[in-house]
Amino acid sequence: MTTTTLPDADAPQFTPHPVRGRFNAAFFGGMGWLIHWHLRRHKAVAFADLPASVVELGAGTGANLRYLPTGARLIAVEPNPHMHPRLRRAAQRRGVDLEIRDVVGERIDLPDASVDAVISSLVLCSVSDPAAVVAEVRRILRPSGRFSFAEHVVARRRTPTRWAQRLLRRPWAWVFEGCSCERDLASVIESAGFASVELQRYRIHSAFLPFNTHIAGTAVS
Secondary structure (H helix, E strand, O other): HHHOOOOHHHHHOOOOOHHHHHHHHHHHHHHHHHHHHHHHHHHHHHOOOOOOOEEEEEEOOOOHHHOOOOOEEEEEOOOOOOHHHHHHHHHHHOEEEEEOOOOOOHHHHOOOEEEEEEEEEEEEEEEOOOHHHHHHHHHHEEEEHHHHHHHHEOOOOOOHHHHHHHHHHHHHHHHHOOOOOOHHHHHHHHHOOOOOOEEEEOOOOOOOOHOEEEEEEEEOO
């Protein structure tokens, strides 16, 4: 697979916000238990039997450390520095060897075909270019490597959830640092050129209506 390198001037950037960055670190740190309760069954399937070394996109405050095997090594692609202290403490509690890369998902600083597994959850909604991020995932995965994901996605047209997503898209994106509830991430992953993709669409029932439509699954390179 040919590696495409963007010129530095064109590379997506992440600029930490002093207020929203801290808010999101506190929000996901404090609300992690509730998000886990809603997503736990589908994450347990998607993130089952992970290898001892994993790359995670947007590792945040460490919500997915519970799915890693004992003594695992995690390379965390996490550009928000306000997440790092909570992530480090969570990794220490769970005995995970943590390495943080504060780069964006569109420019992962790892070699081609160098990792066996990449995971993400609630991340592709907020990146600048989800297709470019998934292309980077394919680039760094070894042949037969796996990309496992659990993401929230756009709802079906002409449904109350879809109307709520459209109505709240601007304040939602501002508060959650660019997060969009209107992305068809299933199509992005299915059209990325993986050898196989298995995913399930499902719905949760939370007070955050725009957040209630999801996909989870695994793509194999």
